[in-house]
Amino acid sequence: MFKNLNVGALGHKVSGFEESVKLAAEYGFQGVDPDLGYARDKGVPAVKDLLQKHTLRLGGFGLSVRWRESDSDKDFAESLEGFVKECKLAAELGVTRCMTWVMPCSDKLTYRQHYELMVSRMRPAAQILKGFGQSLGLEFIGPRTLRASKKQGFVYTMDGMRAVNAAIGTGNVGFLLDCWHWYTAQATVTDIEQLDPAEVVYVHLNDAPKGVHVNDQVDNKRELPGTGVIDLKGFLGALRKIGYDGPITVEPFNEPLKKMPLAEALKTTAASLAKAGL
Amino acid sequence: MFKNLNVGALGHKVSGFEESVKLAAEYGFQGVDPDLGYARDKGVPAVKDLLQKHTLRLGGFGLSVRWRESDSDKDFAESLEGFVKECKLAAELGVTRCMTWVMPCSDKLTYRQHYELMVSRMRPAAQILKGFGQSLGLEFIGPRTLRASKKQGFVYTMDGMRAVNAAIGTGNVGFLLDCWHWYTAQATVTDIEQLDPAEVVYVHLNDAPKGVHVNDQVDNKRELPGTGVIDLKGFLGALRKIGYDGPITVEPFNEPLKKMPLAEALKTTAASLAKAGL
Amino acid sequence: MFKNLNVGALGHKVSGFEESVKLAAEYGFQGVDPDLGYARDKGVPAVKDLLQKHTLRLGGFGLSVRWRESDSDKDFAESLEGFVKECKLAAELGVTRCMTWVMPCSDKLTYRQHYELMVSRMRPAAQILKGFGQSLGLEFIGPRTLRASKKQGFVYTMDGMRAVNAAIGTGNVGFLLDCWHWYTAQATVTDIEQLDPAEVVYVHLNDAPKGVHVNDQVDNKRELPGTGVIDLKGFLGALRKIGYDGPITVEPFNEPLKKMPLAEALKTTAASLAKAGL
């Protein structure tokens, strides 16, 4: 696995992909997420040169398919045009990882309706990715507080998402594994140890504040890795044990980090990764 | 149903969509197949104006998805980009019909492999069309001579295609019904009478030469409607009875017609339709 | 393939399985269909002894599962009890072939409803048979006259049934191939030649009267093999070519044969098989 930088995931902004690359290299990251817009403008060889110059790898790109309950059949269909373009470009860049999150609840859809919506729309998305040699990582969203006020629950655990992945059935669907959701959905090291490495498509790292019960943790109040209560040693150890070789990206949703000057935020983030043994 | 002109299906060429429209109107057709390239260049309002001026409707567009056995998973995935574009444009033009043919045999794929390839790739295509309010008409290919020399058979009848349509399961898949294939696959008027009208997406009209046994008819040796042995009265009568209201396009694969000057070919085609009671 | 006797299929009655066996041997048949009631009463070894004594093999048994549209979910569920018993007993007898016919139409069910009913109920039946190493042969019913007056059509061709078999998807479902239905559904020698031998589970032999158009043939007015218009030489030749090694049973639905004394009926049937080259 490799330390991957996504400046946006830290709550910061940069002028563009070139700055991301420079900062990633400067602060000791081993990879950055691709910027498909930049690649479209500058061309694939330019991106590859830039990365090679800084000895960086690429992480993953977000699923742009409009598959959610608020999306009509037309929204879904229309979104596939741009999605194919992105997959093709990502493939040329050598990127094999695509990911998105899955809402763990609904006010409108029953569980069964939500399940059918998801499986029937994720399958074509996964087929397209498969055509380009890519995998889809689905992120279960763990915090109970997010879904507690909703009428209808939906998949929110590692165990539940694994069953949905099997139902999609294309063989290239796995997890975006975020230690925050792994913790809040109360999964264990055992759950990771029993995975096939190909099932882990992308990893988010962060931490949960002390003094809050796991069932009361709030989704956008997280900490930097190593400063909270999540067993990161166990989490990363299990990933290492099964042989995960993909990106580890810090996504802390942390206000203080957001307010720091960018340089300090990156230094702090890098330090937190070092502390976590990466 | 309405008389629809596709000059290419007569084995002829025109300078472009505008000429097609003019000729269709001149020779008494009620519709033409859309030219999506022309619509992209000139804009949807221009196409609509042109059609309105000549009181013409639009027929259907061919499925560009690369779903066949010779297409890799990548070919399939890549082809969806352009396909979504076409569906969107076709929808803006008010076109609700898309269609393609299905090879009734293979040298490489077993029946079961062919079936799974077809169902798994047609489903996303049909989902996309559904998003744009469109239907997919699948054409079974009847002539025994086409598949007789092949190791593996595949769907070639109306009855078989109906079962595959049910397996695709999106609810917007039906037939491109070509009387030639209806005849060579030896379906009957009863088969059409038992259809729901929504199952007929597009219709091809032509005829089969006299003096050739139905099992020995050769796919590219057809006749103009009304000059051969196919029971067109029964065929069209059944379509009328169930309330089919879509395009009827002559596709005769007929050498003499191909060699005629265009004007004569159109006159002959129009006459054949009139003779068939259209 | 072997000449198999089912006296009931000739429209005659015998006192029981022992008489069937004796007559089969006497008139030169090579097999008989099992009588599961007899086997239950006398025991499997007694049946095996009896068969060995007369050098006879066993054919197939009818599917007793109540899966049809007139059967409720409860009827279906209840029928599985006896069915499992029959499969188990048949397996002890060494019988690997089970079969039934499929109605090609309905007054109540749409095609889609019929399809879902059939696939969802046939799948458990096929799973059970698979557990006992057995196959299920489904008989498509060809005559147009049977379905012409019905509101809704359903699978009636070899091609259609093959697609349904693929949808059932258990891998042990194929055809009860009846030359009458092969003829009336207007399949060809090519259709048989392109089968995998495992797809042919059981075969019925008979003939169709001269002077009646194929689309006007009436289901219960058939002839003895070799006296009508069906291309039996082509039919049997194709089965031989692909290596079919199962039972060939005469089922002629023929009034004159029914009225003959049993001995004469058997002699006539045997002669018809000899004439057909068996």
Added chain:
Amino acid sequence: MFKNLNVGALGHKVSGFEESVKLAAEYGFQGVDPDLGYARDKGVPAVKDLLQKHTLRLGGFGLSVRWRESDSDKDFAESLEGFVKECKLAAELGVTRCMTWVMPCSDKLTYRQHYELMVSRMRPAAQILKGFGQSLGLEFIGPRTLRASKKQGFVYTMDGMRAVNAAIGTGNVGFLLDCWHWYTAQATVTDIEQLDPAEVVYVHLNDAPKGVHVNDQVDNKRELPGTGVIDLKGFLGALRKIGYDGPITVEPFNEPLKKMPLAEALKTTAASLAKAGL
């Protein structure tokens, strides 16, 4: 919901169904699980009379289908015979609930193989139950210690089982909800509150010992309800809130209770239910 007695679930034995009924009434239970063997011997009316005399209802029966990984296709098929008989008898008794547990791991099967085995075999079982108006409750098995030493994980949470139930797709599959597994799989009150009441088929009640971390709890070391750390008030409150009206059965796997004289065990169990507010 009603207090249901299953003496065997307490680790005790009785002479038979009649004693169970007597004890249930004597110790204030409102129902007992059916004894299908007894019903077969004595007849359905006798059972109904007996229950009416003691004002008792019936709980649920265990799934006898051999669907597990150690069961061959033949085992599975054979087991359906007895299963249909049981469903029929249970239906005559008015029993609508059937249940079983699902192993959360395997040494042999990958997750995907396990998933396909389970879905393909549970579906016919659920179809049969549906025919008799019955539901299937599947019990996820929560303790991490059970699966930690296994190579392959499988469904062990409420969330995961819900996804599998949707994949089975017959509409009559839900949960056997055991508060022990709800606790050890770290589900919350929210998970129950978001269920449709029809999804809860049967309920087990017990408790977990103090002083053991939830991830270290051992499956067969449980406590009587109300003496441990499980939030039974929350558990039962949520079931009451959604309107669950089925059996609540104590299944404590508790050594001291097992060693008590039966009368004392029943008294203790009844007291524990009273304490839990039932």
